[in-house]
Amino acid sequence: MIRALNYHDPKPFQRPGEGFDIAIWFAKSRIIPVALQARCKCLAMHLSRIFCSPARLGIVMSCKSVILNGHYIDLRPLSISDAERTFHWRQSERARHLNAGAASVEQQAKWIAARPAGEYNWIIHLKDGTPIGMLSLVDIDTYNSRAETGRFLIGEEExxxxxxxxxxxxxxxxxxxxxxxxxxxxxxxISANNGRMVKWQKYLGMVEEGRLRSHYRTEVGAHDAVVLGILREEYQATFIPRARALMAMGGSA
Known part of the structure; x- marks a missing residue:
């Protein structure tokens, strides 16, 4: 079954939800007529609820939100009440490599309210509830089985x-x-000027796939964007063991 992030487990992330995977395979199988595939995908989601209970997942799901529970942190959905906090994070020195954000708290609130239902936008918070950052999963394309990670910012570094x-x-x-x-x-x-983040992501398994010239515009001019990607097998072979080692060290990586 899918479980909460656990780097003390000798085999974390190795056994996704059996019921969900079987149904997804069944839905994608070429032996299923095209007309029935949509129904099979609905069956997959239904089976995932049956076989993957929230208590065992470490994931609480509702019609509007997904909460992910870890060892040191949790990810909870971004809400309009986070507008002032995230606005100030976006004004910080650490955010200089991100796309230009809202010009006021009010604009930030409107931006949050306008997030599409298909996006996952999270606030990173410590176990005591202290918000420290943000992270998103966007542009989810289930047909091509891909999505984009972004808006990653640790706003409370101390x-x-x-x-x-x-x-x-x-x-x-x-x-x-x-x-x-x-x-x-x-x-x-990632902005090409953010060499530290590019290096960190590569160490954790992402592969540089290209560069978009003058892709970002900031107060100091245009910057190239480094395009990085990670496949499921790279996640399993590289990210998991390296992340487990960093977690065991307990450092700020």
């Missing part, structure tokens, strides 16, 4: 100091995308 919150946040997102949603590929774009 409060997160000494804890592996960044790697655990990515681990929770990856586990959800690959094991729960059943995607095969994730990708993202």
């Amino acid at each position: 409060k997160a100091k000494g804890l592996p919150v960044a790697v655990e946040a990515m681990g929770l997102l990856y586990e959800f995308a690959f094991n729960t949603l059943g995607l095969s590929r994730l990708f993202g774009m």
Whole structure:
């Protein structure tokens, strides 16, 4: 069954929900007539609810939200009440490599309210409830089995100091995308000026796939975007063991 992120488990992330996977395979099988595939996909989602209970998943699901529970942090849905906090995070020095954000708290609130239903936008918070950052999974394409990760920002660096919150946040997102949603590929774009983040993502298994010239516009000019991607097998072979090692060290990676 799918479980909460657990780097103390010798084989984390290796056994996704059996009922869900069987039904998804059945739905995608070429022996199923095209006219019946949509019904099979509905069956897959129904079976996932039967075989994957929230208590065992470490994931609480509702019609509007998904909460992911980790060891050091949890990811909870972004809400309009987070507008002021996330606006100030976006004004920080750490956010200078992100796309230009809202110009006011009011605009930030409107932006949050306008997020499409198909996006997953999370606030990263410590176990005591302290919000420390944000992270998103967007542009989900189930037909091509891919999605984009983005809006990753640790806005309260001092409060997160000494804890592996960044790697655990990515681990929770990856586990959800690959094991729960059943995607095969994730990708993202990082400003070429943000060499530290590019290097960190490569170490954790992402592969540089290209570069988009003058893709970002900021106050200091145009910047290239580095396109990175990770496949399910790369997640299993590279991310999991390296993330487990970083979690065991308990550092701020």
